[in-house]
Amino acid sequence: MHEPASVRRYDNALIEPAPVRWLLIVVTLAFLAVFLLLPLVTVFVQALRNGVSTYFSALTDADTLASIRLTLVTAAIAVPLNTMFGIAAAWAIAKFEFRGKTLLPPLIDLPFSVSPVIAGMVFVLLFGSRGWFGPWLSEHDVKVIFALPGIVLATTFVTFPFVARELIPLMQAQGTEEEQAAMTLGAGGLRTFWHVTMPNIRWGLLYGVLLCNARAMGEFGAVSVVSGHIRGMTNTMPLQVEAMYNDPGEYSAAFAVSSLLALLGFVTLALKNFLEWRHGSELAALRGRG
Amino acid sequence: MDISIRQVARSFGAVDALRGIDLDIASGELLALLGPSGSGKTTLLRAIAGLEPIDQGRVLFGAIDATRLSVQERQVGFVFQHYALFKHMSVLDNVTFGLRMRRRATRPPRAEIRRRGLELLELVQLPGIAERYPNQLSGGQRQRVALARALAIEPSVLLLDEPFGALDAKVRKELRVWLRQLHDDTGYTTIFVTHDQEEALELADRVVVMNAGAIEQVDTPAKIAQQPKTPFVAEFIERRAAAAAT
Amino acid sequence: MSTAILPSAAAAEMSATAPLTLPNPARSVRGVLPGFGLSLGFALSYLSLLVLIPLAALFLRAAGLGIEGIWHELTSARVLHALGLSFGGALAAAAINTVFGALIAWTFVRYDFAGKKLFHAMIDLPFALPTAVAGIALTALYSEHGWLGAPLAQFGIHVAYTPLGIIVAMVFISLPFVVRTLEPVLEEAEQQLEEAAATLGATRRQTITYVIFPTVAPALLTGAALAFARAVGEYGSIIFIAGNLQNVSEIAPLLIMIRLDEFNYGGATAIAAAMLVISFAILFGINLLQAWSRRHA
Numbered sequence: 064m065h066e067p068a069s070v071r072r073y074d075n076a077l078i079e080p081a082p083v084r085w086l087l088i089v090v091t092l093a094f095l096a097v098f099l100l101l102p103l104v105t106v107f108v109q110a111l112r113n114g115v116s117t118y119f120s121a122l123t124d125a126d127t128l129a130s131i132r133l134t135l136v137t138a139a140i141a142v143p144l145n146t147m148f149g150i151a152a153a154w155a156i157a158k159f160e161f162r163g164k165t166l167l168p169p170l171i172d173l174p175f176s177v178s179p180v181i182a183g184m185v186f187v188l189l190f191g192s193r194g195w196f197g198p199w200l201s202e203h204d205v206k207v208i209f210a211l212p213g214i215v216l217a218t219t220f221v222t223f224p225f226v227a228r229e230l231i232p233l234m235q236a237q238g239t240e241e242e243q244a245a246m247t248l249g250a251g252g253l254r255t256f257w258h259v260t261m262p263n264i265r266w267g268l269l270y271g272v273l274l275c276n277a278r279a280m281g282e283f284g285a286v287s288v289v290s291g292h293i294r295g296m297t298n299t300m301p302l303q304v305e306a307m308y309n310d311p312g313e314y315s316a317a318f319a320v321s322s323l324l325a326l327l328g329f330v331t332l333a334l335k336n337f338l339e340w341r342h343g344s345e346l347a348a349l350r351g352r353g
Numbered sequence: 354m355d356i357s358i359r360q361v362a363r364s365f366g367a368v369d370a371l372r373g374i375d376l377d378i379a380s381g382e383l384l385a386l387l388g389p390s391g392s393g394k395t396t397l398l399r400a401i402a403g404l405e406p407i408d409q410g411r412v413l414f415g416a417i418d419a420t421r422l423s424v425q426e427r428q429v430g431f432v433f434q435h436y437a438l439f440k441h442m443s444v445l446d447n448v449t450f451g452l453r454m455r456r457r458a459t460r461p462p463r464a465e466i467r468r469r470g471l472e473l474l475e476l477v478q479l480p481g482i483a484e485r486y487p488n489q490l491s492g493g494q495r496q497r498v499a500l501a502r503a504l505a506i507e508p509s510v511l512l513l514d515e516p517f518g519a520l521d522a523k524v525r526k527e528l529r530v531w532l533r534q535l536h537d538d539t540g541y542t543t544i545f546v547t548h549d550q551e552e553a554l555e556l557a558d559r560v561v562v563m564n565a566g567a568i569e570q571v572d573t574p575a576k577i578a579q580q581p582k583t584p585f586v587a588e589f590i591e592r593r594a595a596a597a598a599t
Numbered sequence: 600m601s602t603a604i605l606p607s608a609a610a611a612e613m614s615a616t617a618p619l620t621l622p623n624p625a626r627s628v629r630g631v632l633p634g635f636g637l638s639l640g641f642a643l644s645y646l647s648l649l650v651l652i653p654l655a656a657l658f659l660r661a662a663g664l665g666i667e668g669i670w671h672e673l674t675s676a677r678v679l680h681a682l683g684l685s686f687g688g689a690l691a692a693a694a695i696n697t698v699f700g701a702l703i704a705w706t707f708v709r710y711d712f713a714g715k716k717l718f719h720a721m722i723d724l725p726f727a728l729p730t731a732v733a734g735i736a737l738t739a740l741y742s743e744h745g746w747l748g749a750p751l752a753q754f755g756i757h758v759a760y761t762p763l764g765i766i767v768a769m770v771f772i773s774l775p776f777v778v779r780t781l782e783p784v785l786e787e788a789e790q791q792l793e794e795a796a797a798t799l800g801a802t803r804r805q806t807i808t809y810v811i812f813p814t815v816a817p818a819l820l821t822g823a824a825l826a827f828a829r830a831v832g833e834y835g836s837i838i839f840i841a842g843n844l845q846n847v848s849e850i851a852p853l854l855i856m857i858r859l860d861e862f863n864y865g866g867a868t869a870i871a872a873a874m875l876v877i878s879f880a881i882l883f884g885i886n887l888l889q890a891w892s893r894r895h896a
Contacts, residue, residue, distance in 0.1 A: 077404070077424070077793060079803055084710055091706040092718060094699050098771055099724050101746065102736035109739055148645045155639040158632050167642075173650055176878060178832025179730075180852035181871045184859060185653035188660055193862060195656065220649055242632055252633030274726075281729025284834030288856060301731040301835065308735050308839070318739075321732040328727035335727075336720050404794050424797040431798040437791040440895055441813040451799035454809070486895040506799055 106325045110318035121307075121316035122323065129295045130303035130320070136211070137286075137299060138279040141219040145275055146268070149226025153264075154256075157234035158242065168231060174223045183217045183288025190216075209291035214299065217285040222278045229271030230264060233347035237263050266342035270335070277331040281324060300324055354415050354509045354542055355380045356401065361410035363396060370396040372566040374410070378510075378544065383536045385557035386546045389589070392563040394546045398512050401544065402429045414509050430503030430541070434515040436495045438487040444498050445470045445483035451506035473501040477535070493524040500532075504539070513545035517552070529556055550590055554578060562586050661872035664865045672869035677845050678854065682873065684762060685851040689830035692769030693777075697823045700777025701815075707778075708785040722779070725772050730835025737768050738839040760842035765850060768837045773826035780822030784815050817892045824885040828878055 111118055156167055188194050190207035200207060207213045245255040283301040291297045294306055300320060307317035339346060356378040363371040371393045378384055386394035399405035401412055403424040412419045419427050439447050449470040452461060474480055477497040487495055496516060503511060517525040533556055536543050547553050553560045554574040562569040570582045581587035661669060672678060707719050741748040741758035748759055758764045788811060796806040834852040842848035851874055858867035
């Protein structure tokens with residue numbers, strides 16, 4: 064006997080009732096819109112408040128250009144340094160056994176646990192005029208604090224773990240067999256690394272570099288401590304934003320420069336999502352859940 | 354409780370998982386749903402439980418049209434292949450879960466719940482592990498706890514989805530014997546899904562051989578083995594017997 | 600499952616927020632692959648020079664004050680207030696983010712709706728956006744004439760330049776930690792556990808409370824801890840929207856900065872050391888709690 068099935072509602076069994084689902088969706092979207100989306104929109108609205116030409120003149124102002132250059136130079140030094148460290152540390156940890164190995168990852172994570180202001184401060188303690196090396200440095204007329212070296216040091220400290228913590232679990236998971244195979248086939252260390260290891264880690268490496276760079280360019284607190292805040296000389300872009308913001312006449316200019324940094328944020332997010340989507344299986348970030 | 358399946362059908366997109374199934378299950382019977390993967394046996398089991406919606410047809414528990422009832426209301430005891438024990442709860446808390454979740458009106462007092470839980474653990478021959486946690490038990494023990502948990506709610510029907518599939522051969526054989534004994538002692542209507550013809554023929558009162566969403570034959574194990582009605586049944590029994598012999 | 604000794608605070612801002620762990624020992628014998636000495640040597644030197652020695656210098660400097668000196672610095676009203684504001688505000692922000700982060704993670708993992716992919720990608724925005732930019736944007740938004748500040752002012756709620764603004768900024772900066780930590784755990788949660796609970800008669804609410812929630816609680820706690828740790832030390836996104844009035848809306852990192860400007864290195868290091876010690880202690884405690892809660896995994 065054929066009978067049409069009654070309308071079965073499975074809501075009660077395995078999923079929340081529709082009104083609850085809709086409420087959660089609305090609350091989620093509202094929360095995200097208010098807390099995340101609105102601030103982002105504000106940046107651009109305030110930047111363009113006084114018109115497009117004012118926007119562009121703010122961006123091409125000499126001090127702004129100097130700050131952009133300083134930011135790029137800083138990142139160009141900090142990121143490769145931390146990348147080299149990340150590769151070295153991951154290679155040592157992932158491919159070898161040694162005593163004290165388990166201590167390394169938590170130590171590498173240390174900069175994450177430290178407030179950026181404290182990160183900048185430790186270098187002032189070392190290289191500031193009243194620091195450990197202060198007298199020696201001024202004797203030899205070397206400026207670290209209030210100059211590029213200090214800014215680079217602070218930025219490097221803060222972005223220290225990014226590449227390493229991406230590569231370590233990744234290379235761990237990949238093991239050593241391929242490298243060992245390459246060696247039995249006669250490849251030397253560097254060739255093995257370049258031709259065997261690198262292709263396996265390149266997406267994870269890129270991901271780590273991406274995050275490292277974004278943080279390096281956007282770092283504020285640590286750099287704020289070691290910089291002299293001298294416009295046109297020791298201001299990175301975030302510092303320049305602060306300087307302009309505190310100057311009543313340059314309010315929207317501050318947002319104009321911020322919009323560049325926001326664009327950097329966008330690009331970073333977009334690339335990050337792309338990498339996760341396309342190369343998700345090769346990214347440690349999506350493996351190793353704690 | 355008698356169970357009746359009337360013209361139950363279910364499709365997943367273009368695939369017909371169940372095609373117009375008719376089946377009557379007598380109260381207290383131990384029934385096997387046997388077939389290769391994709392035959393629809395698990396879908397049918399889950400449909401009886403209410404874990405799977407159906408597109409057409411009805412499921413009757415006795416005189417009641419269960420198709421209208423939610424999973425909770427159907428009061429089925431379901432045992433999963435991978436036990437689905439609550440890892441953060443002790444064995445006793447797992448077993449008494451169903452009783453503890455009852456609404457105040459129908460919930461027994463705490464002491465009574467505890468007593469029933471311990472009683473059930475005795476029934477499944479696992480005395481003394483009440484305070485242990487699932488991660489401290491072997492596979493066979495876990496499955497018996499899962500069974501005790503299902504029995505605790507005094508279900509209208511006991512449904513087992515490849516209950517011994519995750520266990521090694523020796524444990525499987527032991528539990529098979531034990532399950533038959535348990536069924537005879539408790540008298541619950543029991544339906545279990547398996548792809549292992551030896552298991553089905555050895556254990557069940559009747560066997561339902563399924564293929565591609567339809568029933569090929571429903572008969573006692575003896576008749577299935579000696580008088581297969583369709584080429585598929587003949588081949589399935591023979592092939593599995595040959596495989597089991599190697 | 601091993602855990603790091605110290606779970607990282609702003610752990611991997613945009614990658615998995617799990618602390619670095621070593622799940623599988625390398626199977627190689629030392630010496631088979633080349634470059635051990637070089638890589639480890641370089642790594643250790645770099646680590647020491649850049650991280651360990653500078654941090655050690657900090658604690659040495661603080662220790663140089665002597666117990667009395669440190670005590671004197673830390674018990675001044677201004678310092679106590681700043682520490683209380685930083686830690687208290689971070690706690691409030693972590694609590695808010697725990698609740699909403701859980702709701703948000705649940706919604707993204709379980710439901711489908713228009714614009715889901717876009718909003719989902721947006722959750723990482725606080726990781727990607729430079730803190731100073733976030734700071735001035737939030738201030739513009741919540742000031743008396745801002746899009747949100749103006750209507751709130753009608754109700755007598757003032758956000759900008761008050762402790763409330765500090766909490767808002769902290770919520771912004773630490774939201775992704777909770778969501779990103781919780782999501783993978785929710786995704787992996789076995790559907791069969793929920794089905795089992797339903798067959799045993801549990802209502803949806805009971806299933807969520809007694810079965811799902813205990814399973815994800817450790818991850819939720821981790822996310823909250825990471826959010827807390829990040830918010831405590833945060834500077835850039837907060838100093839614009841905070842009033843920075845001492846004893847009212849002055850966060851600890853700012854006070855450290857001020858002490859440095861005064862060349863009061865002793866004071867600065869005392870506060871910094873106190874912050875680090877308290878943060879490490881809290882994170883260590885959470886780590887222990889998690890290890891305990893995983894005993895039945």
